[in-house]
Amino acid sequence: MAKIRLKDIAQALGLSVSTVSKALRDSHEIGEDTKRRVLEFAHNHHYFPNRLAKGLKEGRSGTIGVIVCAIDNPFVSGMLEGIDRACQEKGYQIMIMQSKESFLQEQSAIELLLANGIDGLLISPALETTDFSPLLAVQQRGIPVVLFDRISDRIQTHQVGANNFKGAYDATMHLLNKRYKQLAYIHAGTELNFATQRLNGFLTALAERGIPESNYQVAELKINAQTGVPEALARALRKMMRGPARPDAILAGSDQISISCLSILTGMQVKIPQELALIGFSNTRLADVFNPPLSTISQPGEEIGYLAAVRLIGLLTGKAVRQEFETVLMDTQMHIRASSDRLKDLRVSS
Amino acid sequence: MAKIRLKDIAQALGLSVSTVSKALRDSHEIGEDTKRRVLEFAHNHHYFPNRLAKGLKEGRSGTIGVIVCAIDNPFVSGMLEGIDRACQEKGYQIMIMQSKESFLQEQSAIELLLANGIDGLLISPALETTDFSPLLAVQQRGIPVVLFDRISDRIQTHQVGANNFKGAYDATMHLLNKRYKQLAYIHAGTELNFATQRLNGFLTALAERGIPESNYQVAELKINAQTGVPEALARALRKMMRGPARPDAILAGSDQISISCLSILTGMQVKIPQELALIGFSNTRLADVFNPPLSTISQPGEEIGYLAAVRLIGLLTGKAVRQEFETVLMDTQMHIRASSDRLKDLRVSS
DNA sequence: CTGTTAGCGCATTCAG
DNA sequence: CTGAATGCGCTAACAG
Numbered sequence: 001m002a003k004i005r006l007k008d009i010a011q012a013l014g015l016s017v018s019t020v021s022k023a024l025r026d027s028h029e030i031g032e033d034t035k036r037r038v039l040e041f042a043h044n045h046h047y048f049p050n051r052l053a054k055g056l057k058e059g060r061s062g063t064i065g066v067i068v069c070a071i072d073n074p075f076v077s078g079m080l081e082g083i084d085r086a087c088q089e090k091g092y093q094i095m096i097m098q099s100k101e102s103f104l105q106e107q108s109a110i111e112l113l114l115a116n117g118i119d120g121l122l123i124s125p126a127l128e129t130t131d132f133s134p135l136l137a138v139q140q141r142g143i144p145v146v147l148f149d150r151i152s153d154r155i156q157t158h159q160v161g162a163n164n165f166k167g168a169y170d171a172t173m174h175l176l177n178k179r180y181k182q183l184a185y186i187h188a189g190t191e192l193n194f195a196t197q198r199l200n201g202f203l204t205a206l207a208e209r210g211i212p213e214s215n216y217q218v219a220e221l222k223i224n225a226q227t228g229v230p231e232a233l234a235r236a237l238r239k240m241m242r243g244p245a246r247p248d249a250i251l252a253g254s255d256q257i258s259i260s261c262l263s264i265l266t267g268m269q270v271k272i273p274q275e276l277a278l279i280g281f282s283n284t285r286l287a288d289v290f291n292p293p294l295s296t297i298s299q300p301g302e303e304i305g306y307l308a309a310v311r312l313i314g315l316l317t318g319k320a321v322r323q324e325f326e327t328v329l330m331d332t333q334m335h336i337r338a339s340s341d342r343l344k345d346l347r348v349s350s
Numbered sequence: 351m352a353k354i355r356l357k358d359i360a361q362a363l364g365l366s367v368s369t370v371s372k373a374l375r376d377s378h379e380i381g382e383d384t385k386r387r388v389l390e391f392a393h394n395h396h397y398f399p400n401r402l403a404k405g406l407k408e409g410r411s412g413t414i415g416v417i418v419c420a421i422d423n424p425f426v427s428g429m430l431e432g433i434d435r436a437c438q439e440k441g442y443q444i445m446i447m448q449s450k451e452s453f454l455q456e457q458s459a460i461e462l463l464l465a466n467g468i469d470g471l472l473i474s475p476a477l478e479t480t481d482f483s484p485l486l487a488v489q490q491r492g493i494p495v496v497l498f499d500r501i502s503d504r505i506q507t508h509q510v511g512a513n514n515f516k517g518a519y520d521a522t523m524h525l526l527n528k529r530y531k532q533l534a535y536i537h538a539g540t541e542l543n544f545a546t547q548r549l550n551g552f553l554t555a556l557a558e559r560g561i562p563e564s565n566y567q568v569a570e571l572k573i574n575a576q577t578g579v580p581e582a583l584a585r586a587l588r589k590m591m592r593g594p595a596r597p598d599a600i601l602a603g604s605d606q607i608s609i610s611c612l613s614i615l616t617g618m619q620v621k622i623p624q625e626l627a628l629i630g631f632s633n634t635r636l637a638d639v640f641n642p643p644l645s646t647i648s649q650p651g652e653e654i655g656y657l658a659a660v661r662l663i664g665l666l667t668g669k670a671v672r673q674e675f676e677t678v679l680m681d682t683q684m685h686i687r688a689s690s691d692r693l694k695d696l697r698v699s700s
Numbered sequence: 701c702t703g704t705t706a707g708c709g710c711a712t713t714c715a716g
Numbered sequence: 717c718t719g720a721a722t723g724c725g726c727t728a729a730c731a732g
Contacts, residue, residue, distance in 0.1 A: 003491070005725060016703045021727060031701060048465030052411060053725035056402040056708050072431040072652075074424050081422040084448065093445060093466065098434065114353075115398030116443065141353065263639050286634065289613050291641025302422070355709060366719045371711060381717060403709035406724050 004045050013037055024049075051093075055117060063093040064312060065113030067123040069101050075255065075283040075301050076124075079149060082305025083122060090313045092119075099126035107134055114138065120312045124149040127189075144315035148308035149301075151327060152193050158311040159327040162299035164194045164281075167332030168201025171251055171279050171297050174334065176209050178342055180249035180277055183216040184240060186233070186261070187253030188223050198253050198281065217245055221257070230260045237264055241276075249340070252280030259284065262294055262339070272339050279340040281332075293337035300330050354395050363387055374399075401443075405467065413443040414662060415463030417473040419451050425605060425633040425651050426474075429499060432655025433472060440663045442469075449476035457484055464488065470662045474499040477539075494665035498658035499651075501677060502543050508661040509677040512649035514544045514631075517682030518551025521601055521629050521647050524684065526559050528692055530599035530627055533566040534590060536583070536611070537603030538573050548603050548631065567595055571607070580610045587614055591626075599690070602630030609634065612644055612689070622689050629690040631682075643687035650680050 006024075010017045015034070023030045023038035024047075041047075055061040066083060068076045080096065087094050095116060097109035106126045113121065121138055123145065132154040139145050139157065151159040168185075175183055185202045187195050199218065206216055219240065221232040240247060252258040258280025262272070270276050272292055279295035287294040307328060356374075360367045365384070373380045373388035374397075391397075405411040416433060418426045430446065437444050445466060447459035456476045463471065471488055473495065482504040485495050489507070501509040518535075525533055535552045537545050549568065556566055569590060571582040590597060602608040608630025612622070620626050622642055629645035637644040657678060 006727095007725075017725085018704080018727075019702055021725095022702090025727085029701060034701085046461065048461065050406075050725050051466045052402045052406040053708090054727080056400070056406055056710090056724090057726045057728090059708070061402060070431070071434060072424070072427040074422070074427070077422040077424070077427040081420070084421060084446070095443060096434070096446070111396060111398065116401045259636065259639055266639075284636065286609065286636055286640070289609055289616075289640045289644075290636070291639065291643075293641075294639075356711095357709080367709090368711075368720075369718055371709095372718090375711080379717060384717085400709050403724090404711080406708090406726090407710050407712085409724070 004047050005050070009038060009041055009045070009047060013041060060119050061093075061117040062091065063095050063116065063118050064309070064316075065110075065116070065118035065121045065123075066094050066096045067099055067106060067109050067113070067121070067125075068096065069099055069124065069126060071096060071098055074285075075299070078283065078301035079124070079305035079308075082302035082307075083309040084305075085302075086306045086309035086313065090310075092309075092313060092316075094122075099129075101127040103128040103131070110134055110138060114141070114143070118143065120144045120146070120316050122146050122148060122308055122312055125152065144312060146308050146312040146315070148304055149299075150194060157325050158308070158315070159325075160304050160308040160311065161194065161327070161329060162304065162332050163329040164197040164332070165201040165204075166329075167281065167297045167299075167334070168198040168251065168253075169205045170201075170332075170334055172202050172205035173209075174295075174336065175249045175251065175277060175279065175340065176205065176211070178249075178277065178340065180342075181215060182245060182247045183211070183249050183251065184219060184247035185216070185251045185253060186219045186221065186236065186257055188221045188229065188232075188257060195253060202251060214245065217247065229256045230264070233257060233260050234264050237261070237268070241268070241270070247276065249277035250279075252278065252282075255280075255282045255284065258282040258294065258296065259290075262290060266291065273342050277340040277342065279334075279336075287335065287337060290339075292339050295337045295340035296335045297332050298335065299332050304330055354397050355400070359388060359391055359395070359397060363391060410469050411443075411467040412441065413445055413466065413468050414659070414666075415460075415466070415468035415471045415473075416444050416446045417449055417456060417459050417463070417471070417475075418446065419449050419474065419476060421446060421448055424635075425649070428633065428651035429474070429655035429658075432652035432657075433659040434655075435652075436656045436659035436663065440660075442659075442663060442666075444472075449479075451477040453478040453481070460484055460488060464491070464493070468493065470494045470496070470666050472496050472498060472658055472662055475502065494662060496658050496662040496665070498654055499649075500544060507675050508658070508665070509675075510654050510658040510661065511544065511677070511679060512654065512682050513679040514547035514682070515551040515554075516679075517631065517647045517649075517684070518548040518601065518603075519555045520551075520682075520684055522552050522555035523559075524645075524686065525599045525601065525627060525629065525690065526555065526561070528599075528627065528690065530692075531565060532595060532597045533561070533599050533601065534569060534597035535566070535601045535603060536569045536571065536586065536607055538571045538579065538582075538607060545603060552601060564595065567597065579606045580614070583607060583610050584614050587611070587618070591618070591620070597626065599627035600629075602628065602632075605630075605632045605634065608632040608644065608646065609640075612640060616641065623692050627690040627692065629684075629686075637685065637687060640689075642689050645687045645690035646685045647682050648685065649682050654680055 006017045006020050010020045020038050023035045099106035135145050135155050145157050147159040151161040219236045252261050282296040283298045287296050356367045356370050360370045370388050373385045449456035485505050489495050495507050497509040501511040569586045602611050632646040633648045637646050
């Protein structure tokens with residue numbers, strides 16, 4: 001079971017290397033008979049072409065670079081699963097790098113991937129990233145780029161993300177339909193496209209229902225090196241609950257905020273949903289087991305990854321016409337659970 | 351910002367390709383002056399050696415193959431994070447494949463990785479895998495293999511996993527110390543090494559305390575294509591709770607079983623921990639937010655991944671003496687929360 | 701239909 | 717101290 005090369009097959013069968021190569025690629029200029037012999041021998045001896053040599057020769061590597069914020073984020077790993085599935089189907093490899101939300105790390109990831117001869121780049125930009133020129137440079141080198149999850153209008157290419165506007169809009173409408181009267185939206189900075197879209201969804205729903213400014217509020221957490229989400233959130237919630245416009249329903253703008261909210265409010269002895277309803281953007285599969293079960297708006301992570309990879313591979317194989325870039329917005333899903341359902345009285349009666 | 355090669359540097363500086371190559375590798379046979387010029391030019395033009403060419407030439411790829419059951423399992427992605435960190439430090443790339451717990455998929459993953467010229471293999475074998483001969487074959491090809499998470503004595507190599515015996519032992523002692531009297535251990539098949547270790551930890555603790563057989567039970571879930579964990583578990587729990595030896599404390603043998611237990615028991619209106627205590631092996635970070643907060647035994651996933659990768663890279667760089675394989679068992683951590691703490695009366699009083 | 705040749709980018713002999 | 721030549725395994729143009 002040693003490594004077997006074209007040369008070995010050629011020698012064993014008394015053929016030349018190039019004949020074997022062509023036979024394996026089913027070239028028309030090789031006789032059926034020879035093809036059969038070669039294919040059989042190759043199969044029996046577990047021949048696999050050396051990717052390095054093939055890539056070097058063909059000027060392509062069959063590898064796609066993937067940049068995400070962090071591989072151990074469950075939502076991210078779901079998207080990676082989708083990307084992996086697409087690449088598996090099409091015979092591509094992936095090379096994953098992490099930005100850790102840092103623009104600099106993202107840049108060096110890009111350089112490293114380029115050095116490794118990736119054929120295309122799949123990227124979910126770091127939160128820090130506002131300058132998209134490195135990505136434009138990648139495109140100019142003839143390497144297609146596709147954005148997923150975190151999309152941006154500062155670069156022209158295929159993009160696949162979630163319909164955050166609609167997700168927030170629907171969630172807000174849900175709260176209004178449940179007759180909550182004093183709403184709050186909590187998020188962590190509107191720099192990012194998706195944060196803005198969610199905010200707009202929230203505001204649009206309120207406007208459509210004619211809710212006056214006195215009946216809602218928006219809190220933007222200031223996160224930095226010293227202050228993490230939980231601390232900033234705890235402060236904001238305390239202020240909010242003691243303030244004049246104490247909310248009776250909160251929409252949380254991110255996975256971390258949603259879960260921290262639940263945990264902090266529980267710690268503050270706030271009864272959910274009796275005193276305060278909570279619904280949040282989150283992709284956790286464990287919302288059912290929370291206390292109380294948490295209403296969520298979730299994004300189809302795996303589909304986003306899958307579609308983005310398919311788009312990129314399309315560009316790679318030149319099937320797609322250039323300049324016909326499209327932005328796909330996948331629908332989010334709303335899961336109503338006890339935390340935003342004032343009718344149920346979670347497992348007290350029943 | 352086009353692709354830049356050794357040739358380009360050579361031409362620009364009026365040198366030969368080989369001189370440039372040597373200068374970049376800091377060869378002693380190149381003048382300091384020339385080195386400086388080359389290094390500066392290379393840096394300014396973002397030169398990176400072409401990995402494919404380098405690998406082809408050197409007969410190594412600088413790539414490590416990683417096989418896991420599923421990339422979107424949070425525990426797995428934590429280990430991948432550790433692996434990635436180690437590889438980042440040492441300048442290796444990783445190529446990740448999934449077995450989906452299937453022996454066959456694992457085999458084809460191995461073949462694909464070999465075809466891609468990996469220098470070493472990091473594997474957490476599929477649950478199905480009982481035949482380790484494919485891995486032995488990999489070793490015989492001179493490609494080092496390191497097992498992580500799911501270790502086995504059927505192959506001789508470095509192995510890094512968690513001390514499952516001690517984890518189960520400690521958890522069982524914890525339950526006994528809390529004066530629970532009727533214990534149950536639920537797991538999903540003892541084929542795997544780690545399942546056996548956990549079972550042994552449970553039994554050893556009971557034996558040391560002289561608990562008679564009538565005061566404990568072990569339930570093994572029969573999982574198959576039709577029956578998933580939740581269904582099998584629901585059946586087992588119903589039977590258990592109606593049976594003669596109704597337990598007052600359960601130790602759950604896996605992440606999925608732990609969380610499903612909590613959710614099913616809650617659905618059955620069983621009061622936790624008043625009627626029944628629950629502690630389980632789990633790596634979720636959200637145990638605090640569960641209802642009630644779930645006591646867990648967690649494994650240091652990232653460290654396991656990191657250490658395994660370091661071991662493998664050690665073998666690759668020949669630093670380690672062969673035949674001196676070691677098995678590292680990392681300590682698990684026990685997090686006591688409300689679900690197994692009969693003293694607290696979770697957030698009724700406070 | 702099959703074989704010979706050249707070259708992808710790099711590291712490494714071996715000459716100068 | 718520097719350069720010319722060789723080959724890693726493969727594909728593709730060109731001969732036979």
